[in-house]
Each structure stands twice: as structure tokens, then as C-alpha cells.
Amino acid sequence: MDPDATTVKIFGQDYTVRGGDDPEYVAEIAAYLDERMRELARSSSQVSSSRVAILAALNITDELFRARRSGGGIEDLQERTQRLLHTLESTMARESAGQQGETGGENLPNS
Numbered sequence: 001m002d003p004d005a006t007t008v009k010i011f012g013q014d015y016t017v018r019g020g021d022d023p024e025y026v027a028e029i030a031a032y033l034d035e036r037m038r039e040l041a042r043s044s045s046q047v048s049s050s051r052v053a054i055l056a057a058l059n060i061t062d063e064l065f066r067a068r069r070s071g072g073g074i075e076d077l078q079e080r081t082q083r084l085l086h087t088l089e090s091t092m093a094r095e096s097a098g099q100q101g102e103t104g105g106e107n108l109p110n111s
Contacts, residue, residue: 010091011037011049017087033084036060050092057088 005016006023008030017026036056041047044055064081 010034010087011041011052013091015087015091029080029083030087032080033060033087050095053088053092053095057085060084 002016002018004020005018006026007014007016008027009015010030010033015030017030019026033056036059037049037052040055040059041052044052047055060081064077067077
């Protein structure tokens with residue numbers, strides 16, 4: 001396995017995330033995204049994983065904008081949000097390409 005790769009599970013799918021980030025950090029943001037998506041899926045009936053991903057992205061973006069307005073921890077939250085959005089975009093692209101269920105190799109942007 002690539003030393004810069006971490007395997008995470010998001011919404012029931014395994015993804016191999018490559019980047020220079022600490023594996024614990026990658027696992028933490030993946031767990032955050034997974035929990036947000038599961039919360040949304042529980043509150044909505046019969047929603048596709050693409051729709052759940054979009055709703056999660058909107059909610060996470062809302063968190064970013066609210067933090068910007070309040071001025072607290074903006075840089076850290078913005079970086080985390082950008083990484084989560086990148087993961088969501090990659091997941092949605094893979095799903096729309098009909099590759100759902102395969103292990104991906106997403107690259108997180110380095111800071």
C-alpha cells in the first residue's frame with residue numbers, strides 16, 4: 001500500500017485517499033462526512049447517495065459560511081471544508097460514471 005494512502009469508509013463505500021496528510025486527520029474528516037451523510041439519509045426517505053452527498057456539501061458549506069461570518073477558526077474550517085467537498089465531488093463523479101462500489105484513489109489537495 002502507498003505510504004501516503006489511507007483507506008476510509010464513507011457512506012458504506014471504501015475509498016483510498018492519497019495525500020501528504022496525517023492518516024488520523026484523513027480518517028477524522030472522512031468520519032465527519034460519513035456522519036453528516038448518514039444524518040441526512042436518516043431524515044430523508046428514499047434519497048440517492050448522490051442527493052445525500054449534495055445535501056451534505058450544502059450543510060458543510062453552510063457551516064463554513066457561518067464560521068466566516070463569526071470570524072472563528074476560519075482557516076481551519078475552510079481547509080477542512082475544501083477537503084470534504086473535494087471528496088464529495090470525487091464520490092459523485094465516480095457514482096455518475098457507474099463505478100459505485102469500487103475502491104477509489106482520491107487525492108486530497110495538499111496545504
